[in-house]
Amino acid sequence: MPPATPDLAALDAASAWAWVAGELAGAAGSARHPFHLLTLATVTADGQPDMRTVVLRHFDPAARLIRFHTDIRSPKVQAIRAEPRVALHWYDPALRVQLRATARATIHHGDAHAAAAWAAAAPMSRACYTTAAAPGSAVDAFPEGPAAPDAGDDTGRDRFAVVSCRFETLDLLALHAAGHQRVRLLLDRDPVAWTVLAP
């Protein structure tokens, strides 16, 4: 049975945010959750948007932020350093729910956040950071996948970065045959409020 699309008309702002937070917490902990992968948009130095899929590694409902991991040599790190305002997007065609966030990104490299995430990373995840060529750089041939390092091997640690993205706005869209429902959650209010939007 497919999951049920939430009926926003039966919720209020606080319970809608609790629903989103529950889904994101579940997605950070499970590779099978449809929100485990999200799309990150940045702006290039010449003002053009750019997108890629990233993996949701952590969600902090109190701080209203998500975290993903990346290679410090990656072009998205350069883009975030130049313009930390980013956008995040999730869509699950089975649930028929879209989440859109504007967020402010912070890069953690060589700090306590990066150290903790590196310590918890599986060998296969650590392997991604052992490659000679920087992600997105031109190479002569398709590289073989890097071998998983032995436990305790910290090769790649100096390239490992954690990116935190703190939500500034969050739009929730639920598609229903009887009428699509869209709200903007105002997370800076206490309690959380919403504005109902035309879908």
Next chain:
Amino acid sequence: MPPATPDLAALDAASAWAWVAGELAGAAGSARHPFHLLTLATVTADGQPDMRTVVLRHFDPAARLIRFHTDIRSPKVQAIRAEPRVALHWYDPALRVQLRATARATIHHGDAHAAAAWAAAAPMSRACYTTAAAPGSAVDAFPEGPAAPDAGDDTGRDRFAVVSCRFETLDLLALHAAGHQRVRLLLDRDPVAWTVLAP
């Protein structure tokens, strides 16, 4: 059986582009194709990225463009008018393929492209353009879904727009356990060329 991830090492640039073109043609014609929905990124007037899911309505392999439909009152139309350089993103977790394009967008409103697409649009699709409130505008309550108009009812036609996005760059990423494969397809070359990139 899940679909097979393409092995780019067994292809060349022309056959990789032919594979992409075949998938996008299939996706434009079938709501069940995983590439039927894509994510569109634009840049707001103040330089922040913004994303939303759109529906792939048409793919033209010769012109290297895709088209989607939207309401002329939609905020994404304003964004495209101010900055026509957009980005497009597809990811299929079953196929384990990501497509990333930079593209230049053109808005068709009240022209022959819009007229042809409107003439071909199903009543339920036309219904989206009959709403009183502009998409994304604040409303007092969740609106009911609009009723499908009768055949021949052109209400909403003046709000219906077609957006063409012509590819400028196209990155293709295929995830394989033995090593991820990534290329940038150089569509302005004849024949099409590629640059192999570190994933």
